[in-house]
Amino acid sequence: MSRVLLVEDEELNRVLVRAILARATDDxxxxxxxxxxxxxxxxxxxxxxxxxxxxxxxxxxxxxxxLSLAADLSTRPDRPQVIALTASVLPHERAAAMSAGCDAFLDKPYGAQDLLKVLASHLPS
Incomplete structure (x- = not known):
């Protein structure tokens, strides 16, 4: 079983992610x-x-x-995949996320299929 850590301060966004994962058809x-x-x-x-x-x-x-957490994680040998979730979508903000060690970037607001697709591509096989 894979573990995913959702780091999100807004309760409504955490509820949304929980609901999306609970309704996923992918086992x-x-x-x-x-x-x-x-x-x-x-x-x-x-x-x-x-x-x-x-x-x-x-x-x-x-x-x-x-991004400070992403940068810290990038130095760990057992580093998890990091997917940035943000409403900051300017090119330099996306570049900053990737250079901080993020593996993917998902713009807020995102749809259920967008989240499921990016998550599936970063979970271990």
Whole structure:
């Protein structure tokens, strides 16, 4: 079973991701264990104690920029895949996310199929 950490401060967005994953028809995605963190601090704590395969990472969080977490994760030998989730979609913002160590970028608001497609392509086989 794969583990996905959703780092998102907005409860409504966490509910949306939960619902999308619960309704997925792909057995691999439906079988994902979803962990949630509403802040960078909570995400760092979770990652210190739990191995995850993918991090769905909101870039703008109340306690800092999610890209700092992506950069920290990029140095780990057991590094999870990182998918940036953000409404900041200017080319230089996308480039900053990728250079910080993100493996993919998903624009907010995103549709269910967009999330499922990018997640499926980054989960272990």
């Amino acid at each position: 691999v995605i439906r079988g994902v264990e979803l962990l949630e963190a509403g802040s960078l601090e909570r995400a760092r704590d979770t990652l210190a104690h739990t191995d995850v395969d993918v991090v769905l990472l909101d870039v703008n969080l109340p306690d800092g920029n999610g």
